[in-house]
Amino acid sequence: MTVFKIQKGNSPVILAFPHTGTDLPAEVWDRLNDNGRLLADTDWHIHDLYAGLLQDATTVRATFHRYVIDANRDPDGNSLYPGQNTTGLIPKTDFDGKSIWKEGAEPTHTDIAARLDAFHSRYHTALSAEIERVKAIHGLAVLYDCHSIRSHIPFLFEGTLPDFNIGSNSGASCALEFERVTAEVAGYAAGYTSIVNGRFTGGWTTRHYGKPAEGIHAIQMELAQSTHLAAEAVPFAYDPEKAEKLRPHLKAILERLETVAYELKAMGNER
Numbered sequence: 001m002t003v004f005k006i007q008k009g010n011s012p013v014i015l016a017f018p019h020t021g022t023d024l025p026a027e028v029w030d031r032l033n034d035n036g037r038l039l040a041d042t043d044w045h046i047h048d049l050y051a052g053l054l055q056d057a058t059t060v061r062a063t064f065h066r067y068v069i070d071a072n073r074d075p076d077g078n079s080l081y082p083g084q085n086t087t088g089l090i091p092k093t094d095f096d097g098k099s100i101w102k103e104g105a106e107p108t109h110t111d112i113a114a115r116l117d118a119f120h121s122r123y124h125t126a127l128s129a130e131i132e133r134v135k136a137i138h139g140l141a142v143l144y145d146c147h148s149i150r151s152h153i154p155f156l157f158e159g160t161l162p163d164f165n166i167g168s169n170s171g172a173s174c175a176l177e178f179e180r181v182t183a184e185v186a187g188y189a190a191g192y193t194s195i196v197n198g199r200f201t202g203g204w205t206t207r208h209y210g211k212p213a214e215g216i217h218a219i220q221m222e223l224a225q226s227t228h229l230a231a232e233a234v235p236f237a238y239d240p241e242k243a244e245k246l247r248p249h250l251k252a253i254l255e256r257l258e259t260v261a262y263e264l265k266a267m268g269n270e271r
């Protein structure tokens, strides 16, 4: 089974897609219950939504599903939000808190170790290599982690999620200018709502790689799926009309991030 797909580019911006994959080995699929088999927590179609938006950008996309192992969780198993409802390294439940495994077929410690080796670490080895390659070209790299989620999930958050949820680990994962331009474009996008470091401050990818002092700037974009899906329910169909309205704003965000990267590069990466 392929674990990831890479498209190499020379832009300072790298797009990562840890949750768009829908591949599951047969032995994992066999252990999922009917609810798990809906794969409801997929970041549906997100790689299509971003396709071709920034010329010469590198993309790294996990092709395995997050129910195999979650590429946006700490491999040590630490919770993303200790004390709050969230999902883990190999999730036990979906985002609604409902079990996804058949009784007695829940993943074991041995499964976790095997899937860390076969999936999680292979995806991150590839992503790290791309970050280092791009950083070698420009002296810095901007990692933009692409996500989407249903806008109503009472188990995870109250009310309705804004459309653009920008996460910078509360300002720690990138130079402020990257967060600022992202928030500015999202804030001016007519008909859309946005927030910075609201319910989604950035997952393990953003927190782990975002080291602005070392020239690695990470920012996460969590889009409400209502912005580009026909409905936030099975079959989670892509809505081309909604997507075509949204894509210019995403393109503007990526282009502004790239401009800031080139400005920082010209200044010798002084923040």
Ligand SMILES: N=CN[C@@H](CCC(=O)O)C(=O)O
Binding pocket: 019, 043, 072, 080, 147, 148, 149, 167, 199, 200, 201, 202, 203, 204, 220, 222
């Ligand atoms: N669609 C996915 N969402 C991310 C959010 C990470 C965060 O809490 O910021 C996830 O679960 O990994």
